[in-house]
Amino acid sequence: MRIPLQPVEQLEREQRRRNSEVPELWTTLDRVMDPELPVISIWELGVLQNVELRGQTVVVTITPTYSGCPAMHTIAEDIQAALEQAGYPHREVITQLAPAWTSNWIGPAAQEKLRQYGIAPPQNADSGGVISCPHCGSEQVQAISEFGSTACKALYKCRDCAEPFDYFKSF
Amino acid sequence: MSTDNPVSQYAVRLADDALILGHRLSEWCSRGPFLEEDLALSNVALDYIGRARMFYGYAAELSGDDRSEDDFAFLRDCRDFGNLLIHELPRGDFAFTMARQYLVDVHSVAFMTDLQSSTDATLAAIAGKAVKESNYHLRRSRDWMLRLGGGTEESHRRLQHAVDELWGFTPEMFEMDELEKSLAGQGVAVDVSRLQPAWDTEVRATLAAANMSIPEEDWQVSGGRQGKHTEWLGHLLSDLQFMQRAYPGLEW
Ligand SMILES: [Zn+2]
Numbered sequence: 001m002r003i004p005l006q007p008v009e010q011l012e013r014e015q016r017r018r019n020s021e022v023p024e025l026w027t028t029l030d031r032v033m034d035p036e037l038p039v040i041s042i043w044e045l046g047v048l049q050n051v052e053l054r055g056q057t058v059v060v061t062i063t064p065t066y067s068g069c070p071a072m073h074t075i076a077e078d079i080q081a082a083l084e085q086a087g088y089p090h091r092e093v094i095t096q097l098a099p100a101w102t103s104n105w106i107g108p109a110a111q112e113k114l115r116q117y118g119i120a121p122p123q124n125a126d127s128g129g130v131i132s133c134p135h136c137g138s139e140q141v142q143a144i145s146e147f148g149s150t151a152c153k154a155l156y157k158c159r160d161c162a163e164p165f166d167y168f169k170s171f
Numbered sequence: 172m173s174t175d176n177p178v179s180q181y182a183v184r185l186a187d188d189a190l191i192l193g194h195r196l197s198e199w200c201s202r203g204p205f206l207e208e209d210l211a212l213s214n215v216a217l218d219y220i221g222r223a224r225m226f227y228g229y230a231a232e233l234s235g236d237d238r239s240e241d242d243f244a245f246l247r248d249c250r251d252f253g254n255l256l257i258h259e260l261p262r263g264d265f266a267f268t269m270a271r272q273y274l275v276d277v278h279s280v281a282f283m284t285d286l287q288s289s290t291d292a293t294l295a296a297i298a299g300k301a302v303k304e305s306n307y308h309l310r311r312s313r314d315w316m317l318r319l320g321g322g323t324e325e326s327h328r329r330l331q332h333a334v335d336e337l338w339g340f341t342p343e344m345f346e347m348d349e350l351e352k353s354l355a356g357q358g359v360a361v362d363v364s365r366l367q368p369a370w371d372t373e374v375r376a377t378l379a380a381a382n383m384s385i386p387e388e389d390w391q392v393s394g395g396r397q398g399k400h401t402e403w404l405g406h407l408l409s410d411l412q413f414m415q416r417a418y419p420g421l422e423w
Contacts, residue, residue, distance in 0.1 A: 070217070146311050155207060
């Protein structure tokens, strides 16, 4: 049996949420989805790092996925909107670069959601992960392009069912 | 538009490198040789433009006046740009674009790896993101060197032509001026002169594997860091900056 190693930054992120004095804020932000992958939340994606109440102001810390990812702007706007709707008039969204985002922060449950959505979840080659077709499960797949329709995806094709699919890059 | 803070000046140079190359790559959008390559070139362009925004944003923060990242990108003229010349050369054909990308990627990976241990925490954090992206870019650009070099007679000829045209622009990537020497002494900047031997070994090995001959080292050009550019930068900026010049303060 392989025991999956939890990256230390991921552990700390989960601890911040578990020990938070404002759990309702985290729950509110669970409604904010990745605009390009609307089945997983920014928490599941690993972008949401922290939520705090500083005085009257809700301070949200996020980490960008890719440097030029246009979705980050939308995510910040969606956070503002979700908090406004929940009745928080004072809000601030901070972008934090370090530790750099990695696809290893996407947990098993979110990976399964990606697969259901038709996107092969990221596989860490070092831990022996194999990319499989999200449609039929075959491991006979072929890379078509290292770059796909968005910064986070590569383009693959299944040799068994012949369907093309997006692969969420391991990054 | 110059600023006295040396770290800010350094960040602007790195931002200029990223913005100018990012713009050159973005010119391929809808002109790629096939769909997948079109997407790849645009993706790499986006990574660079994101990198430029992070460096400009930091430079603006350090400059202490009310300038924003946009002021740096859109309101400076040629002589204020400090990018290395190799980034501003016209995109040329696909072989030229990939050869430049490869030569720059090998440099970028080593550079950003070093910058990750900068004593300046923000530069180090930006480098932490950039190095992962450059590693990913390098995988593809090296692959294209081998494919074009070992492909048809035409692809081989075009790649060799590109490498010959680019070669004299590569020594500039390893030059240090007073600003960078002083910042490197404080552990802030990368000492690029130290990166050259490893770059040389890696690039020569790839050129050999791609059946390319190593160009003669009979010319070299530099001056980008001092604002002395090729005529091509002005043409690029007239395109890049047109909207802000024509409609100052325009927002999306
Ligand atoms: Zn399949």
